Amino acid sequence: MWRLLPPTALLLLASGRSRSEGLPKAALSLRPEWDRLLERDPVTLTCQGDRVEEDSSARWWHNGTLLPGQASSLSIASARVNDSGEYRCQTNRSALSDPLRLQVVAAWLVLQARRWVVQAGEPIVMRCHSWKNLPVYRVQFFQNGRGKKFSRNNQDFHIPAATGQHNGSYFCRGMIQDRRNESSEAVQVIVLGVATPPVPTSPPGKLAIVSLLPGLLFVLDTALYLSVRRDLRRALKKGRSDRVTWSKGPEDKQEQ
Known part of the structure; x- marks a missing residue:
């Protein structure tokens, strides 16, 4: 992250961090509340945190770069793709x-949600949002x-x-x-705190049998392979000994 910062922003960030040690973090909020937008959508970011009385200023960073201006809110009237990225603020x-x-x-179209990571039991709210809010019909969710x-x-x-399903x-x-x-x-939704089914435990005797089963199967497979191979060789030898050769006998020569 430090490589993205210009020298001036780096000094301001470092000095701000040294002065803010032990202070509560600022919090960012969105209005509307969706973090996935379409081009030309408006969005406003608001920096909430403790301030000196009568001082509503805030500093803003986008992808590690200090932005000009010190308003408590950052408004984007018509979003563009290059507005994507990570935002942070500080009062x-x-x-x-x-x-x-x-x-x-x-x-x-873009799929929007209030949150993409939720706890089990919490609601999941999504919407299918269209460019410039054009009317959408026959809406399907998958x-x-x-x-x-x-x-x-x-x-x-x-x-x-929400559940694990x-x-x-x-x-x-x-x-x-x-x-x-x-x-x-497509966007991934993650439900946290879902109980995983317990792993069934087996008695010691059954556990020993299960652990020996792969070895027993290997021995049986090997014995079966050797038996089939031996029987095949015997069949081939017998086939050679039973092979019939035909040649003309004396009576056949007389008929010529």
């Missing part, structure tokens, strides 16, 4: 925030390539309580203005 009485990553996609929901014009997909890759498809059949890119 005058907070430590540097955790990174927030935006992805701006050049496409007709999980791991299998259809999960179909609607004539509802672009939202809601799972009330909801882990996977999701995308959406729809007809834009009844003319273009488009699909979004």
